[in-house]
Structures are given as structure tokens and as C-alpha cells.
Amino acid sequence: MAEPLLLLGAAAIAALAGLAWLALAMEVHWAQVHGLRARATPARLRTAGAAALALSFALCLGADHVSMAVLVWLMLLAGSALAIAMMLSTRPQWLRWLWLAR
Amino acid sequence: MFQSFRLCMAWLHTWFGLMLGFVLMVVFFFGALSVFDREIDRWALPESRFQPQPMPSFDRVLRPAFERMQPSKDDIALLDGRVHGPLPERFDTVRHWGAYTTHRDPVVAVFAGYEVPKAKDPEETVWASHALDPRDGRVLPEGRLRISSQFFYPLHYSLTLNWKDLGTWIVGFSALMMLAALVSGVVMHRKIFREFFTFRRDKSVQRSALDLHNLTGVVALPFHFFFAFTGLVIFAGLYFPVAHTQLRSLHELSEKIEARETGLPHERAGVAAPLASVDAMVAEAQRRWAARGMAGEVGYLGVQHVGDANAYVSVYRAGTDRVALTGEGIHFKASTGELLREDPPRTAVDSVNEFLTGLHLQHFRHWLLRWLYVLGGLLGCVCIATGFIFFVEKRKQQHAKVGSPGSRVVDALAVATVTGMLIATTAMLVANRLLSEALPDKGDWEKTVFWSAWALALLHAFARNGAVALGRRSPAWREQCLLAAAGAVAAVVANAVTTGDHLGRTLADGYWPVAGVDLSLLAMAAIALLAARRLGRVGQRTAARGTPAAIAGASNG
Numbered sequence: 001m002a003e004p005l006l007l008l009g010a011a012a013i014a015a016l017a018g019l020a021w022l023a024l025a026m027e028v029h030w031a032q033v034h035g036l037r038a039r040a041t042p043a044r045l046r047t048a049g050a051a052a053l054a055l056s057f058a059l060c061l062g063a064d065h066v067s068m069a070v071l072v073w074l075m076l077l078a079g080s081a082l083a084i085a086m087m088l089s090t091r092p093q094w095l096r097w098l099w100l101a102r
Numbered sequence: 103m104f105q106s107f108r109l110c111m112a113w114l115h116t117w118f119g120l121m122l123g124f125v126l127m128v129v130f131f132f133g134a135l136s137v138f139d140r141e142i143d144r145w146a147l148p149e150s151r152f153q154p155q156p157m158p159s160f161d162r163v164l165r166p167a168f169e170r171m172q173p174s175k176d177d178i179a180l181l182d183g184r185v186h187g188p189l190p191e192r193f194d195t196v197r198h199w200g201a202y203t204t205h206r207d208p209v210v211a212v213f214a215g216y217e218v219p220k221a222k223d224p225e226e227t228v229w230a231s232h233a234l235d236p237r238d239g240r241v242l243p244e245g246r247l248r249i250s251s252q253f254f255y256p257l258h259y260s261l262t263l264n265w266k267d268l269g270t271w272i273v274g275f276s277a278l279m280m281l282a283a284l285v286s287g288v289v290m291h292r293k294i295f296r297e298f299f300t301f302r303r304d305k306s307v308q309r310s311a312l313d314l315h316n317l318t319g320v321v322a323l324p325f326h327f328f329f330a331f332t333g334l335v336i337f338a339g340l341y342f343p344v345a346h347t348q349l350r351s352l353h354e355l356s357e358k359i360e361a362r363e364t365g366l367p368h369e370r371a372g373v374a375a376p377l378a379s380v381d382a383m384v385a386e387a388q389r390r391w392a393a394r395g396m397a398g399e400v401g402y403l404g405v406q407h408v409g410d411a412n413a414y415v416s417v418y419r420a421g422t423d424r425v426a427l428t429g430e431g432i433h434f435k436a437s438t439g440e441l442l443r444e445d446p447p448r449t450a451v452d453s454v455n456e457f458l459t460g461l462h463l464q465h466f467r468h469w470l471l472r473w474l475y476v477l478g479g480l481l482g483c484v485c486i487a488t489g490f491i492f493f494v495e496k497r498k499q500q501h502a503k504v505g506s507p508g509s510r511v512v513d514a515l516a517v518a519t520v521t522g523m524l525i526a527t528t529a530m531l532v533a534n535r536l537l538s539e540a541l542p543d544k545g546d547w548e549k550t551v552f553w554s555a556w557a558l559a560l561l562h563a564f565a566r567n568g569a570v571a572l573g574r575r576s577p578a579w580r581e582q583c584l585l586a587a588a589g590a591v592a593a594v595v596a597n598a599v600t601t602g603d604h605l606g607r608t609l610a611d612g613y614w615p616v617a618g619v620d621l622s623l624l625a626m627a628a629i630a631l632l633a634a635r636r637l638g639r640v641g642q643r644t645a646a647r648g649t650p651a652a653i654a655g656a657s658n659g
Contacts (some may be wrong), residue, residue, distance in 0.1 A: 008470055019299075023298075023299045026296070026299075028300075029299060064468070065423065065424060065425070067424065067425040067426065067457060068424070068425050068466060068468060068471065071425065071461065071471060072468070072470065072471050072474065074324045074325070075325060075471065075474035075475070075477070075478060076474065077321075078321045078322045078324070078325060078474075078477070078478060078481065079474060079477055081298070081299065081317075081321040082317065082318070082321050082481070084299055085298075085299040085300065085301050085317055085321075086301065088299055088301070089301040089302070089303050090303070
């Protein structure tokens with residue numbers, strides 16, 4: 001088994017990316033990040049987001065016993081959602097590179 | 103009465119949220135601090151600042167300490183009116199010895215329960231408890247308060263109102279209503295998915311406060327729900343005391359049947375017997391856990407019916423590798439060391455119960471999850487605080503016009519609950535470092551400082567909030583932010599000066615319990631200062647805009 005700290009770090013990054021993609025799938029947040037540039041297909045962003053969240057859960061499972069992994073994952077989601085909401089409100093340009101506009 | 107289900111839910115959410123929000127704020131904040139209770143205890147008791155220790159040898163360290171113990175005068179005084187005749191001076195029949203430690207505790211909690219002679223209730227037990235240094239068996243002096251585990255933690259679940267468990271009932275009722283507030287909040291919030299990531303910080307205070315209220319409420323919804331729910335599960339025995347009231351005789355019978363099934367004696371035999379080596383029993387228990395592939399640190403060690411032929415020793419594991427609060431207890435006959443019983447694997451219902459309790463009480467070893475719990479608790483605080491602010495912002499202009507004091511009172515209470523609580527907490531930490539160690543009842547003085555600081559913050563909040571009656575913001579918010587920041591910095595400085603454990607040293611040594619408390623205090627000070635600066639800027643802007651209508655309204659009222 002890999003180092004739990006690395007796995008959990010990766011899980012946190014995956015959760016952040018997943019929630020950011022889910023946010024970008026919404027018109028308002030896409031506009032906050034990319035302005036008037038053409039929107040990417042929301043369905044694709046949503047799929048990417050869901051996949052990243054699933055990956056995040058898998059990484060949590062790799063680090064801990066399943067009962068603990070569920071708690072860690074749910075709390076990581078809460079923290080990441082807050083972080084993304086704050087980024088969208090103060091530094092939306094940071095999310096630009098996550099899904100480049102054409 | 104209400105035009106729609108949604109309006110009905112809105113009424114429920116607003117008014118119960120407001121009334122119980124003050125209680126829940128305390129519960130959330132001190133709950134968040136309790137996640138690191140052992141670490142805050144280290145900060146407050148410099149003589150206990152050493153590395154966590156495994157359970158010490160019973161035969162060499164614990165037993166002599168237990169044999170010296172007697173209940174304190176305060177605990178004996180609690181027996182007043184519960185015995186026939188005068189209060190006994192000495193207690194010689196020991197019902198129970200227990201020692202408890204965790205992977206975060208340098209000191210061991212030891213306690214002893216004694217039979218009370220001539221008690222009206224034959225089951226009456228008087229307790230003695232101490233913190234013990236496992237390296238030499240010395241007990242830490244009395245009158246010293248383990249600030250977090252003996253004060254912040256009880257505040258979290260009982261508000262320290264012990265009379266007839268009133269505080270626990272209030273907290274339980276608030277938790278129940280919080281579950282209702284969560285559900286009604288979801289019903290009220292029409293755009294829960296569309297506004298999941300929304301925080302419009304440049305809109306009006308009312309709008310951004312509501313955004314933040316929704317955001318913190320929704321992202322931490324699973325946390326809020328599970329903690330309110332598991333908190334109720336933990337105290338279910340208190341809230342539904344059927345086992346000790348309606349079913350009392352059945353309860354006794356069930357205990358006897360259980361004793362017969364497990365082979366662990368329920369009563370004393372009345373025949374004295376010596377105690378064999380407990381260390382040998384612990385070694386045997388550890389061998390049996392290892393055979394089952396489980397970590398073998400001892401979490402709890404207990405002796406029941408001490409000194410009697412029926413005495414038995416119970417050894418429980420510190421289940422740090424699971425969420426569930428498990429023990430895999432192994433029990434031995436105290437006089438011979440013969441194995442009496444190994445607890446069987448749990449039933450499904452027990453496992454669920456242990457998972458739920460373990461989820462809340464967190465005995466596991468997982469620093470990331472601990473910090474995430476703190477985050478969850480603080481998100482709860484933000485949710486409640488922004489709820490108060492929204493309540494006031496929505497109504498204050500209206501109240502100013504008609505001269506109603508409603509929003510003014512709520513605003514003052516909100517200031518006292520939010521920033522006043524921080525001031526009280528930091529004042530207590532400063533008092534802990536500055537009061538003389540030689541002071542008897544030092545812990546009681548610390549509590550007095552805590553409550554006095556809080557009461558002063560409340561007075562200040564009421565004295566300074568005339569502005570709210572004019573439809574403006576109370577300057578008390580900003581002033582108390584500054585005071586809380588000053589208190590936090592003062593606590594860090596006082597710790598450095600009185601103990602020499604400044605951040606330079608604790609960080610270099612990697613002594614995280616103390617470094618972590620200091621860093622958290624500094625982080626809190628930084629956030630409070632930022633908030634104060636922000637409030638100052640907004641204050642200047644709105645002061646220029648005091649509407650004539652509002653002033654007229656206030657002078658009428």
C-alpha cells in the first residue's frame with residue numbers, strides 16, 4: 001500500500017478538481033471563470049467531475065479502512081466545495097487552466 | 103395558518119433557528135475545540151507537556167497510585183442527604199478501579215469508585231479521579247483544570263448546567279431542532295443545486311450573509327446531520343431513561359442474567375482475596391489480540407470488586423484503527439489470572455451503535471480527519487452566525503422605522519455569542535497562564551474569568567448597539583473582533599513567557615500539541631483582525647449614508 005498521506009493528498013486534489021468541473025458545468029460559474037468565451041459541453045464537464053470524485057473516493061479507500069474512508073471523503077468534499085466557492089468568488093482566474101476555453 | 107408548506111418551514115427555520123442558534127453556536131464551537139481537547143490540555147498544564155505514553159505497568163505504577171486514592175472533599179460533599187447519618191470520612195470498599203489513556207494522552211486518567219457505607223441507595227458510588235504521570239506514578243495536583251477535557255468538552259454537551267442534567271436536555275433539544283432546521287432549510291432553499299457554489303461577496307450584506315449561510319449549511323450538511331444525530335444517540339440513555347426507571351427491576355435481572363452468561367460476577371462474594379499480577383494478564387490479552395491481527399495498545403484497564411474473591415480484571419484495546427468504538431475486551435479472574443471471557447464479535451445492532459458513537463467521539467488515529475471535523479464544526483458556527491446576521495439585516499430598517507427593539511436585541515446577543523465567546527475563551531487561556539500555579543482552586547478562577555469575560559462582552563454588546571436601532575451596524579462587532587485578536591496574541595505571548603515553550607522551540611522540537619494551539623490562536627487573531635479591518639471600512643461607508651428616515655424612526659422609539 002502506498003503512503004497514506006500521499007493517497008489522501010491526491011484524494012483532496014481529485015475532490016477539488018471534480019467539484020471545480022461540476023461548477024464549470026454551470027453557466028454562471030463558467031462565465032465567472034472564462035467570461036464570454038464559448039461554453040464547453042456541460043455534459044462532458046459533469047462526467048469529468050463525477051469521475052474525479054469517484055477517483056477521490058477510491059484514493060480514500062486506498063488509505064484507510066472503509067468506514068473511515070467514507071467520513072474522510074465526505075469531509076474532503078465539504079472542504080473542497082467551500083474552497084471552490086471561495087475561489088469562484090475571489091480568484092476565479094485560478095480555475096481557468098482546469099478546462100481551457102476554445 | 104400558513105399559505106404554503108414552504109412558508110411554514112420558513113417560520114420554523116427562522117424562529118427555532120434564532121432561539122436555539124445561541125445554544126448551537128456554543129455546541130459547535132466547543133465541539134470543534136474538543137476535537138483537540140488533549141492538545142489544549144497540554145497547553146494549559148505545562149507539567150504534562152511530554153510525549154504520549156502507553157498504558158503503564160499496573161503492578162508497579164498504577165496499583166500503588168490506586169491504593170493511595172480517596173474521594174475528594176467536593177465529591178464527598180455531593181453525598182449530602184443521600185446517606186443515613188453523618189457523611190463517612192473514609193471509603194474502604196472499592197467497587198471499581200479504572201485507568202484510561204489514548205494515543206494522544208501523556209497522562210493516564212485514573213479513577214476509583216467506592217461503596218458508600220449506610221447509603222440510602224445501596225448502589226450509591228462515590229468516585230475519585232486523577233490525572234497520573236505514567237512515568238513515575240505521581241498524580242498531578244488537584245484544583246488544576248484540564249481546560250479542554252474538563253471544561254470546553256462539558257460545555258459542548260451540557261453547557262455545564264449540571265442541575266438535573268438540564269444542560270444536556272437543552273443541548274439535546276437543540277440538536278433535535280437542528281435536524282428539523284436542516285430539513286426545513288433544504289425545503290426553503292429553492293436553488294440548492296444551482297447555487298451550490300454561490301457566494302456573492304460584493305452584493306449587500308443581507309445577500310452575501312444568506313449566500314454564506316446556504317453555502318456552509320449545504321456543503322457540510324452530512325456533517326451537521328450526522329453529528330446532531332449521533333450526539334442524540336450517545337445520550338439516548340439519558341433522554342430515554344427507561345432502563346433505570348420503568349424497567350428498573352428488569353434491568354437488574356438482565357444484569358444478573360448477563361453476569362451468569364458472561365461468567366463475570368455481578369456481586370461481591372464477601373470473601374477477601376489478593377490480586378494476582380495484572381501485567382501478566384495484560385500480556386496475555388495482547389497475545390490474544392495479536393493472534394487476531396489487531397493492534398495491541400491497551401486503552402482501558404479496569405478491576406471490578408477490588409479485593410474480593412469475585413474480583414475480575416478487564417482489559418480493553420485502544421481501537422485507534424477503526425471509527426467504531428470497539429474494545430475487544432478480555433476478562434480475567436483477579437485472584438488467579440485465569441481467563442474468564444473474551445468478548446465475542448459484535449452483533450449488527452452493536453456494530454452500528456459503535457460506529458455512530460465512534461464517529462462522534464473519534465478515538466481513531468487520523469489527523470486529517472480530526473482537522474476536517476474542526477472545519478465541519480467551524481462551518482456550523484459560520485452557518486449560525488450568518489443566520490443571525492441575515493435575521494438582523496433583513497429586519498433592521500423596518501424595525502428602525504417602527505421603533506421596534508427586536509433586531510437591536512438579536513444583534514447584541516449575536517455579538518456576544520459570536521465574538522464574545524472568542525473573547526471569553528482567550529481570556530480563560532490568558533488567565534490560565536498568568537494566575538499563579540500555587541493558587542488553590544486555580545481551575546475555578548479560570549472558569550470565573552471565562553464567565554466574567556463573557557458577561558462583560560454581553561454588556562458591551564448591549565451598550566454599543568444603539569446604531570442598530572438607527573438601521574446601521576453595531577460598532578461592537580468590530581471592537582470585539584479587535585479584543586478577541588488581542589486576547590489570542592496575549593495567550594501566545596503569555597505561554598512563551600511563562601513556560602519558555604515559544605513557537606520557535608515547539609516547532610523545532612516538533613511538539614505539535616502546544617505549537618498547534620499557538621498557531622491556531624495566531625490564525626484566529628489574523629482572521630479577527632481582517633474582519634475588524636473590513637468592518638471598519640464598511641462602517642465608514644455606511645456612516646456617511648445614515649438615512650434621515652431611520653434616524654427619525656429611532657428618535658420616535
